Amino acid sequence: MSIDLQTVKKIASLSRISVTDAEAEAMVPELNNILGWVEQLGEVDVTGVQPMTAVIPNHQRLRDDVVTDGNVRDKVLANAPQAEHGFFAVPKVIE
Amino acid sequence: MTDITDLTVAEIRDGFRAGDFSAREVASAFNANVATAKALNAFIVETPDSALAAADAADAARAAGDLKPLSGVPIGMKDLFCTQGVQTTAASHMLEGFVPTYESTVSGKLWAAGAGMLGKLNLDQFAMGSSNETSYYGNVISPWRRNDGGNAALAPGGSSGGSSSAIAARLCPAATGTDTGGSIRQPAAFTGISGIKPTYGRCSRWGIVAFASSLDQAGPMARTVRDNALLLEVMAGFDPKDSTSLDLAVPQWEANLSSDLRGKTVGIPREYRPDGLNAEIAALWDQGIAWLKDAGATVVDVSLPHTKYALPTYYIIAPAEASSNLARYDGVRYGQRDLPDGAGLQDMYAATRAAGFGPEVKRRIMIGTYVLSAGFYDAYYTQAQKVRALIARDFEQAFEQCDLLLTPTAPSAAFTLGEKQADPLAMYLNDVFTVPASLAGLPAMSVPGGLDAAGLPLGLQIIGKALDEQTVLNAGLAIEERAGFVARPDKWW
Numbered sequence: 001m002s003i004d005l006q007t008v009k010k011i012a013s014l015s016r017i018s019v020t021d022a023e024a025e026a027m028v029p030e031l032n033n034i035l036g037w038v039e040q041l042g043e044v045d046v047t048g049v050q051p052m053t054a055v056i057p058n059h060q061r062l063r064d065d066v067v068t069d070g071n072v073r074d075k076v077l078a079n080a081p082q083a084e085h086g087f088f089a090v091p092k093v094i095e
Numbered sequence: 096m097t098d099i100t101d102l103t104v105a106e107i108r109d110g111f112r113a114g115d116f117s118a119r120e121v122a123s124a125f126n127a128n129v130a131t132a133k134a135l136n137a138f139i140v141e142t143p144d145s146a147l148a149a150a151d152a153a154d155a156a157r158a159a160g161d162l163k164p165l166s167g168v169p170i171g172m173k174d175l176f177c178t179q180g181v182q183t184t185a186a187s188h189m190l191e192g193f194v195p196t197y198e199s200t201v202s203g204k205l206w207a208a209g210a211g212m213l214g215k216l217n218l219d220q221f222a223m224g225s226s227n228e229t230s231y232y233g234n235v236i237s238p239w240r241r242n243d244g245g246n247a248a249l250a251p252g253g254s255s256g257g258s259s260s261a262i263a264a265r266l267c268p269a270a271t272g273t274d275t276g277g278s279i280r281q282p283a284a285f286t287g288i289s290g291i292k293p294t295y296g297r298c299s300r301w302g303i304v305a306f307a308s309s310l311d312q313a314g315p316m317a318r319t320v321r322d323n324a325l326l327l328e329v330m331a332g333f334d335p336k337d338s339t340s341l342d343l344a345v346p347q348w349e350a351n352l353s354s355d356l357r358g359k360t361v362g363i364p365r366e367y368r369p370d371g372l373n374a375e376i377a378a379l380w381d382q383g384i385a386w387l388k389d390a391g392a393t394v395v396d397v398s399l400p401h402t403k404y405a406l407p408t409y410y411i412i413a414p415a416e417a418s419s420n421l422a423r424y425d426g427v428r429y430g431q432r433d434l435p436d437g438a439g440l441q442d443m444y445a446a447t448r449a450a451g452f453g454p455e456v457k458r459r460i461m462i463g464t465y466v467l468s469a470g471f472y473d474a475y476y477t478q479a480q481k482v483r484a485l486i487a488r489d490f491e492q493a494f495e496q497c498d499l500l501l502t503p504t505a506p507s508a509a510f511t512l513g514e515k516q517a518d519p520l521a522m523y524l525n526d527v528f529t530v531p532a533s534l535a536g537l538p539a540m541s542v543p544g545g546l547d548a549a550g551l552p553l554g555l556q557i558i559g560k561a562l563d564e565q566t567v568l569n570a571g572l573a574i575e576e577r578a579g580f581v582a583r584p585d586k587w588w
Contacts, residue, residue: 017445041404041475
């Protein structure tokens, strides 16, 4: 199956990456080339095969239900492009 | 006296302990090499003061009789590891100016063991690339040149290209790398050094900028197998902050190094010798087989039937995980923000990510988004995870007949910068021999085997059973002793 310009724009939108029309056009053959190549996986017989979930057998650990971190607000905010009054600031979302 | 910058990590460690030189002399010598090698563009940030401070601490520790495993040893740190107080960018514009308020587990272990930092090493942007041509901070140049008298700039490999270039050029005796589909092994092969990707889970991923979490592993890169062994001992170990970290004791890999391979069986996977395999690579592989036999090993042919599907599997799984991991770069919590006039929140996300990510990163995020999207998830992602299980099963079955595998590391020697830039698929194919072990989480190492006719290094890859880094290192040592690889690039930078 091949993807068209509309699909590329939809993927870009889902990815939250703005693209110009020219960029999207250029991506159509690029992405089709790569997706066409990975589609060869469809020919592998995977009957009865479980999808891999962990490469090395490992058990899920549970840690003690205690506070191990916190009181680091200023550290958390230190790299924010915009921090105000101890919060992350973003453009207004509700009028 | 020998130039300190020609010494290995073990030689620096031991010479420093013996009082042959001070840690400050070592750090100063490497700082000087770093300062005069701008043409290689191996570093994004140089930290000479940090290296000197660690050296002074090591000199004081020696005087006090309080030496640590890496006291006196300066190293380079791939700029994918968060370093407290030192900019960490993953070679992206997105994280330009990001100064972590915390230290990655692996880098923290190295500093706690006495190592000093020479700087943050360049890489492919978000570790996505095989030639170090996707960095926002410019290409890294390999110190190697072809012996034809031309001076074409060659790729140092990727994504750990700053690490490989810096080590080959004697800017640092060792460096950290990370390997998702070959990013330690392929650059090591391209520059005539060694590097090991341990078993998935050996090294904590905490504080390493995430690319594909089920594949990412940290590992050392250095000029000798011994150096890799001793560095990996420091870097590995259980970390409760990484849910996939293995809760296992760290073996004494260095003390147990032995190039005696009697009793070991080496498998030669026939699928790694496709029609058209570069003749010099094939010849080196045959030489490698002879070396391992000479070390006492038995050699058998094995089959890994799903090998041809490893790359397409990887290029579904890695982008899928990347699209999820890189969703965090939203212009809110850290990194760049691009806020067009009058833009709302959604527009800000899209503008920020358009400006902050390079073309290859965008390409992979979009492929990952597509293969995970409604209606396509099973056809692509679930199918890839099933094929991945078959690839892992191939290795399990092969290891019923042998203890390790020997293959070439890469299908060619270093290529010219720009040569594969126009075609993403051609670039991806460079990882054909390294990706399968990554998908199966197995330990794998590249060691230099010799030079091709153009005078460029070629590497051999050793793949081991899960958790059996020792056999991988031992076979690497057996090759190292027999290859006698002492070639080094002539200084032009």
